Each structure stands twice: as structure tokens, then as C-alpha cells.
Amino acid sequence: MNITRLLKLLNDTLGTRYPLGKPELEQCLDHVLRTSQDFGQAYGILRRHWRSDFTRLLSDLAGDQKKDRLARQNALVDGYICNSEVPPRRVWDLYSNRVLPLYAINRGRDLHEIPDEVWTVSHSWVHESAHIDVSTSINGNQWPVPIPNDTTLDHVRVELLNLGAEYAWLDVLCLRQRGRPEDEEQRKEEWKLDVPTIGHVYSSSGRPCVTYFNGLGLPFNPSSQILSSTRHWLNRVWTVQEATDSWLPGGATGAACANTLHFFQHHLPRSILKKELDRVHSLAYILRCKTLPIYDEGISPELTWITLLKHMTTDSRAKVALRHAKCRPDDTSLFPSWADFMQCEQEDSDPASDDLYSSSGLYLLDDLPLRMPEPGTYFHKAVHSYGPVSIDCEHKENESGRETFKLQTAGASGNLSCYEIQDCKVSGTFLRSMKYVILELSLKTWLIVEVIGERQIKENTALEVVK
Template sequence: MAQHAIHPPFTLLSTTPRNPIIAQRKFQRHYCIPSDLADMQIKDPVVLLDKLNNILGTDYSFHSTPALKDIMLDCISRGYDLGMAYGMLRRWWSPLLPDILSRLELLENEDRARREAAVVDGLIEDVRMPPRRLWDLYSNRVLPFRAAGMSWLPNYPTFPRENIGAVSHAWMSPGKRVDKDTPINGHQWPVPIPQDIELDDLRIELLNLVSQPLGFSGKCTEYVWLDVLCLRQKGGPLEEQLLAKEWEIDVPTIGTIYQHCSYTVLYLNGLGRPFEENDLNDARHWCNRAWTVQEWCCGARNRFDGWKPVLGGITEQSPRFDISYQYARGYTDFTKRLEVRMDRPEASQKNIIEAAAMMSKRQAERDVDRLAGLAYLACGETQPVFDTGKLVDDAWLPFIDCMTPEKRGQLFFCFPFPGDRDYEWAPSWSQL
């Protein structure tokens, strides 16, 4: 695209020749800018305003709105490319709020204060923490949550969900992944994705799957939470200082994102990869991973309140398999077996002993991951912080303290043997 030519609506096309995944081939919408436009670095505030006006269909000027000059200069001083500037400003653009900068600063300070106050004595007391980041599918940039302009209030079980989707996927083995440096997340860390996918193709599919008008609001989903882009990963210049600090809150509160999103897109064979028959006993299959338990069950908790699961990676050769808020249903031998596998976690989540036994069979990078994956299903208004260096039996003790009375009662009344560690009335994790 020539740098001076901006002609909405924009058409996004797959970068993969003969892409087998139907939803990854093409998407068109007025405000979804292509990657080459998002990547533009603009140093002139006049040009930046002109580009934003063209994209958003407005005719603002520095003469009519003098505050816009400071806003444009702020974006330039922060090193924002056009995609980042567009993503940060879009929700506040029409009608234009001249005090955008002060509002964003206030929201940033409030978010920082909330996260700092969330942990008390090693426990998270604000378990309904909003996601730290979201992938804005319209600007193709990972943004701080505040840029989405949504309320996410503590101690409220329901939030405005019409603009957020989430992705649940099975991680490929390290030998089948590549760490991709990308402007989508501002080059903050290399993004671990399967070797045979492109993030731009994944974006097209997600737009096709989740951007339909939702419910009575008629609004479209513009933002998605995807762990590899929105949850800090290994690598990057500030990994040692930031990863452990962010993970202690962000990992335990992942469940709240899936519980309150509008859509959950499931990739059962790997992120952005085709849905096809494969080995359901493979350690890397979605049905066998620890983290996918809460991603599926937390969404299903609100199945009658606007949540919609969507199967990704559909090709012309994909076996027929239907998922909805009520069921997963297979029509072939393979998909019928898959249906049974997907029903198991939900069936066991009411009983902590059954859930722990089920989770012990799931695959994870660390033992403590299995425990953390149960937190949003078993704990109440507090959760332990996440510490990758902690032994799972040591992490189990504060986990018990955070359980709901019902789940603690199940350990006391239903487990047939006394505990062999700190508590006699409750089993150790290894006993489960």
C-alpha cells in the first residue's frame, strides 16, 4: 500500500498461499487496518492526524480542536507507530474527548494502584482483576486494558463483555514452535507460536469468528485475549524483572477473563492450526493440557449469560464437530470420542477430589501449573499468588486456605485417609 493511500473499508488477505483454513483467507471491515498501514512510523503531527481522520472517517483539525496537537505529539514522543496510536485513541475519538491524555493517565494510575493493592501476605484479594493487555484486532496491536475504555469493577460478578473474546489453544512442543519478534506486541518479547502459522492469518480468522454483532447491544468484538501476546512470555529486555512480578497476579486471574468474555475460540490442534483428526492421547492435545480446564469450564459457567464457544481452524476437510454453550457434539467416531473428552472436566469441577484426580492426569510444564489451573474453579474470593519456583505440595497449603467452604468440606468429609503433611484433616496434593 502506498503510504498516502488510505481507502476504507480495508481488505485483509491471508499471507499463506492456498490457506486451508477457511476463516483465515479474507476479512473486510471499515476500521480494521492492514499491517503495513499499522507499521507506519509518522513523525509529523499533521500527517498523523490526517491518517487517523482518514481511517476513522472524521475531519478534526488542530484549529477546531487545539488539544489534538498535544495528543499527536504525545503519540510521537512515545514512539507509537500508526497502529499503536490508532489503537490507543480509537475508543475516545468519536465523539472526541480533548482530555484523552489525562483520562488515560488516570486509568493507568488506577490500574497500577489496583494491582499493587491486590496482593496481601501472598494472597490475591482482588481475584476479578482485568487483563493487563488485550490484542486489538482492529489496529493489530497489543494494548493496555485501559485503552479499550471498558469498566472492570472489583467485586462485581458481571462486566461489560460485548467487546472481549479469548483464545484457548494447545501449545505445540518446543521443537514445533518458533519465537517470533513482532510489532504486534511492540517487540516486548518473542511470541511463541507454531512454526506453520502467521499471526496476520490468525488475526483474520479471529475477526471472522468473533466480530459478528453480539446480543442486544449489536456491538462487535474488537479485542481478544491471547496468552502468547497478552501474558508476558520469556525473552525480552526486561524479562527477569517483570515476568515473575506480572505472573504472580496475571496467571491466577486468567480464569476471570474466560469467565467474562463473550467468545472463547478453541484451537484443539495448536494455535491457528487446522482442526483435523489426530491422536487424542497425545500429550500436547488440547484435551490433555492442564490450563485448558479452566479456559473451558470458566466460560461454561456463564453459558446462559452471553458466552459463545467457537471452534477455530475449520477447513473443507475438517470432521463435523459442533460446540455451543450447551454441549459439544460429535458425528464421527473421532469427534464422538472428542465429545466425551471435552465433557469430562466440566463434570468433575463440582468435586475438588475428582477435579484434582482429573488434573493430575493432565500435562503441564510444571507440577504447580496443575494446581494453579484449578484455582478459579475451587477458590473463593482469594487465591494464592503464582510462583513457578514453588513445590506443588508447598503451594497446596495456601490453596486449601483459599478454597470455598464447600470444597474444603469435601476434603474433610469425603477423602478416606488422613493427610500425610501439615494437615491431618485434609490430604496433601500428592495424596490426591
Template sequence: MRLKYASLPKVTLSAFTETGLLEKLNTILGTSYTLEIPSLSSLLDAYILKDYDFGTVFSRLRPFCYNDFTDIQDQLQSCEVWDRQMRQDVLVNNKIVSRLLPPRRVWDLYSNRVTPWWVARQYPSAISHAWMEKEDRMDVQTPINGYEWPVPLPKDANLNLICIEMLNLGAEYVWLDVLCLRQVSEQSDDLHLDEWKLDVPTIGRVYRMAHGRLTLQEIQHRMIIGGEVGDDNIMEKEMQARIENQLSWLRENSRVGGLGMPVFIALSEMQKRVSTNPVDKVAGLSYLLWTAEIPTYYASQSQEEAWKALADEMNMAYRGYMFFLYPKAGNGKKRWRPSWKQAMTEALPPPQLTNGWAGFVLRTKDNDADWCDGPCIESAYVRGFGDESPEEKRRLGELLVEDTMGGKYTFKVFAAHKYLIPEGLYTLVGSSPCDFQGKLQEQQCWVVGERLPGGMFKKVSVFMMANKNEVKRLHE
């Protein structure tokens, strides 16, 4: 029965009378509705005037077919109005204020048509796939999406076969980006740009809430690897093992402490990715990092502009990681964190450096000020890091400080990076020496820099205390 749904007729409704259309719907649905239901009669008449094809009408009515059709037209209109208002309400001052946003469209496999979310009202399975080079793709005009935009597909792909495979896997609704996310089209001008503001940054929600997945890329637990035909030559065991190992590692790091994926892990994963539009990689991070508010998406925005907007919304702990662990000053407008170019092209701090300490960078939105509420040593002498290391290994150095009574003390410190810190006097800003319960932290990070007028601080580099005993000595 499901395979029958995948090949519904493409004929438009102008070939039907209301009676003929309803008879065909009743035959497929196993129902016995009549045109004596005014709301149904009016709705079918409207669909005929819009020249919908039969598959589209079937997709609109199928979710309601076993309910009372007495007020079907009002039900659909109410759902559409509610959905439109919901998408308007989550956009506030160029920010998306809720992550809990369903996709705008889904692919109804039973009708083999793309239908609005407000019709289906079910979270779909999500199909993840790898984009091919332009010469390996073709643009397909298809009734599945009502010919609204050309669908870019690999030259050997077939949407109808994908539909059948997903039906055989037990799916009812799926989400496939090229079908459900509006693509560039001459006939719709810039309509895609307006939808992308909201739809691109919230794609991650589709994958998080998916009922299942035909995928080789994402990290949701209820996953299906598609394309298998029971032949080991097609999906070799080595490839399966590699995919499972990579997914297992990503799952373990996808949600740490309720904050989402740690920022340097997310950035290192994004370094390996490519995107059709360079700014798409920045947009993808908002889901991985679980920002409270998500910047809207603009295809024409520069990567650095998009990165600033995302960094402004990050959790204060992740902002702290970039301040206290990234070993160099940023080469963009913000020196306390890496620029996007640095984040994508340079070595990033290893994940284990985030353990055993806590430091935060907060932000005041009114004046776009980033600030850190931590210990500060106005003048300290740093030595031992005057030469760059050819390798990414721990280098030992010394921190010399003088107390208010003139006593001088030397502490062992280390730098887990290769960049030089010229020997000399600096102002230091540190992470908190104690946790929220007042217990001494296992580790403490220090940012080496220069005090500027107006309470400003100019970052140079970073180092850490050698061990907990040195942290204790410094703060006794």
C-alpha cells in the same frame, strides 16, 4: 474492512510528521480531525517521540475516535492512572481481595496490536489453546505485542491468520495468554514475575466474562470451536461429540450451590492436566473453587506452599469435604486434609458422597488454626474395617458406643474407600446431624482419630452412618 485492519503497516512513527500521521488516521477512521486540537497534537507528538508504530497508535486512539478529542490526552492519562490504582488496591497482604479484575492487556484485532485494558475497556473473547511440547514450539518476535517478549507458538501457528479468523467470527478484542500475559524475556528481566503475582491467579475472570470463545478446553456457554474449515476430515464428528460431552459435564459441575466447582471434582480434573510450571495447577484451582480471596502467584513457590495458601482460603464447606471424606490422614504439615501430592496422585472421593450432610472446617488466621465445630464422641469402638479392600467399594462395619448411664449400643456404618481402620477405640469427630432448620440430615460423616493435648485431634480415617435411621438412633 476488518481484514484491512489485520495488516496495518509496521512502519514506526519517526517516518511521519504529525500532519502525515493524522491524515492516515483520518483516512482509516473516516474522520476529519485537525492539529488545531491541542490535546491531540500533543499526544501525537508524544507517540512519535516514543517511536510507536502506526498500528499501536491506531489501537490507542480507535476506541475514542468518535468522541470529542478536545481532552483526549487527559482521558487516556486518567484511564491509565485509574487502572494502575485498581491493580494496586486489590493486592492486600499477599492476597487478591477481588475476583472482579479485568485482564491487564487485550489483543485489538482491528489494529492487530496488543493494547492495555484501560484503552479498550471491553471484555474480550478468550482464546483457549493447548500448549505444545518445547520441541514443537517456536519463539516469535512480533510487532503485535510491540516486541516486548518472544511469543511461544506452535510451529505451524500464525498470529495473523488467527487474527483474520477471529475477525471473520465477529470478534473485536480477544485475550490470548502468550500475547496478553507477559512471558519470560531477557530484555524485561523479572518484570513478568511482578505481573504474574496478580495476573496468573485471575486468568479465570477472562474466561468467565468473555463475550465468546475460540476454545477446545474451557466451559463458558457462549463458545466457538475454532480451526474449522468446513471439512469433516479436519474436525471429525466424533471429536466434536467428545468435546461437547466433556464440556457439558464440566458446565453442570462448574457452579454448585454458589460455591464454584466442588473441590474433589476440581482436583480430579486437575489430575488430568499438565502445566509448564507445576505450581500453575494450584493457581488454576482458585478460579474453579471461587475462593473469596485469591493467594498471589509466585513461580518459585513449591506446590505444597501454594496448596496450603489455597486451602486456607477455601470455603468452609469444601474444607469440610476434605476433612470428612478424604479417607486418609494428610502426609504433609496438615493431617486433616490431603497434601498436594496426595490430591494429585491418589484416588479421590466420588462426588455423590457430598450429598445429604453438612460439615465445616473453619480457620482462625491469627494463629493459623483449623477447627471443626461438630459433635465429638470421646471414646468409641470401631470394627469391621481392619483389612484393606482391593476395590473401591462400600465396606460395612460397626460403631460401638456407651452412653453416660452405661448403656451400650451398636450402629451400622460403612466406609466408601479401601483403606484399613484397625479395630479399636478412637475419638470421633462428626458432621452436623441436623441442617440449618434443625431437620435431621440424610447422612452423617465421622472422622476417626486420636485426641491430643490442647484440644488437638489427629486424623486416621473416615466412615459414614449406614443410613438415616442409624443417624436418628445415634442422636436420640
């Protein structure tokens, strides 16, 4: 293909009559031809800017490419993601049927802004035996794209276009997949940032999301046999962060099914199955984390959970701690393990009735260990504190094995003089020689903590305690 041929194709496609002889236009066409001989790529990159002044187009695109690369590099700091609102690396241009870098369609905007024209696609992944890996020019044949046996990317594209989409983010096309061995290191490097930030593209209010419940491109089928499949959209992990109010049903072009209404009334609230590492990461956008741990397939779900706790907002972190105090009052740890967190969620049938509100969040003392999969050190500004107090256990158990203990202030600083708590379950041993403080974390959740020392937090002196 030469410049003359490329210009004719673009004029015919875009309905223009640009002649040769315009230096800025010819420079753009020459650059595109040197970059790729694919007309779809040329059309995708140029069509959005075709009726603009070509004088600065190449320099602007080059500048945006550099800014995009630097922004992604700067989002990774000391082994964690310091900005959870990183936009997707690529989008699918449905008009040109090519995957393009986001900066190519984002000219003149904030590079962190996702254009409103970009829709999203959410789908379940079918079993390995039910899909085929296809090589396609849509993504420049950079990696094989897994597609269910009974559909095609062309079918998906036509349906998205008919729904009104111009651009779409679809993971199998826009997120680098496993392919050639020589590309594996690049995939792992991209996934460190791209996988944890998937939720950002779905989080924008009002952005349409086309949802394929039974698999990408497959017809909508709410039958009980399909719903029971572990591969159904409702039974997957990543779909938690892809659930949005602005969704449209994909695969709805076939005949209507009598079970459709029953499906939307009774099955959408179903819980998802576990794929532990992915499930931990999928909580990040639900909990509105501003920073994120990187995606590392070599780190266990438990260590990833410990790391995620350090990235949570102070309010979310406090709620996790309060829930743990309620579910496991005899556990001396501040937070639950990942297994205990999930078990507590299953045991707690009515979390809405809990008092999980605290007027003060739980703060991370030091941001430096964010990248490390080890527990952090936290401090809490209690609603009220009482003490120091002395604690006297009566050791008089009633028929149910519950007992009574008395609290008494050891000095004038506490506003609790003498208090008796009856019918309580006491675990551990309280010693008269130890210094205790009572922390009121919320209306119904109080903690008795042992004071083990003091430390400075900025300009203030704080008590160092253990639960």
C-alpha cells in the same frame, strides 16, 4: 511521522475530517507521537474515543493508568492475591493489530470490569520443536511470541475477525513471555498476579472463547493420532479453567472431517495430564476462590496445595475434608496431601453418589498466614455433636477383621446415652481416660475426635480436637 501525517492517516482510516487547529486534538496527537511513533498504537488507543470530546481524553487516560497500577498493587497483599477478579493487564486490539493496556479501552467503566467486546482464545501449546519465537510489532517487540511453525499471528487475527471479534485476550501476546534476560525480573513480578488470575477472563458468562484444540492457529483435527498427543488441548493443564459453554471451534476453516462428531461425543470429557504446579493453580477458579496464592515457580506443588486450601471457600474446603475422611478414614490429618487428593479422585469412580454436603463450612481461624506455605488452623460448626463420650472397644473381631465398640455419654450435656456400633474398622487406640466427642459433619460422615483443650474463637468457647 508528524502531527499532520498522523491526523491524515487517522481521518482516512476512521472516515472523519478533523482539521488541525483544535488544541485538544493536537495535544492528544502530540502525546501519542511522543509515546510511540507506531501508527498502530496511535490508532488502537484513539479509535475508541475518536468521536468524543478530546478535552479530557489525556487526563482521563492518565488517571485510568494510575488507577489500574494502584489496583494491581493493592491486589497483592502480604504475599497473596486478595482479589481473584483482577482483569487482564493487556488485550489484543484486532482492528489496530496491537496489544493495548486494558485501561486504554475501558474508559468510563469500572476498571475491574472486562468489556463484553473482549473475547478469549484457548489453545494447546505445541512441542518446542514445532514452534518458532517471532518478534512482532503487535506487542511492540517487547518479548518473542511462540507460534506453531505452520501458522502465523496474521492467520489467527483474520480468523478471529471473521468470527466477529474486536478485542481478544491471547496469552502469548497479552501475558509477558520469557525473552531478554534483562526483562526476566519484570516477567516474574507480573506473573505473580497475572498467571493465577488468568481464569477470571474466561469465567464471565457468555464471553466467547475461540478454542484451538491442536495448537494456536492450527486446523481442527480430531484424528486418533492427534488426540493421543500429550500436547492436545484435552491433555493439558491450564485448559481446565478455560473450558466454557460459550466456546467456538478455532481452526475450523478447512475441510470437514468425518471424525468430528465422534470427537465431540467421546473425547471432550477426557481427563488432563499432570503438570503439578500448574494443575494446583488451575483449581482456584473451579473452586471459586476469592483470594489466590501468587504464582511462584520456586514453590513445590505440595506447598502450593497447602496454601490453596487456605484460599478456598468454606464449602469447598469442607468438601475436600469430607472426601478425605471417606477415602482415608484412618488418616488423622484433616486434609489430604496433594498426592492423596489426586489419588482419591482417581479411585472414586462415582463422586456424584457421595454424601459430600455439609450445612456448615470449614473456616480458617486466622487470615494472617494466608501468604505462608504452611498448614492453617480451621474450625467447623458441626451439624450435631455428641459427647463427651467414653469409648469402649470390644476387640472382638469377626471373620473379616471388623469389630464392635460402644459409645456412652460421660455427662448430661450429650444427647447420646448409649450407642453400639457394629461391624466397623477401628484404627488407633481409644483410651477410657481420654475425652472424646462425635461430630456429625454430614448425613453419612461422622468423626470421632479426641478433645485436647479449649480455645476462644471470637466470643465463643470452642473445643480443640484432633481427628
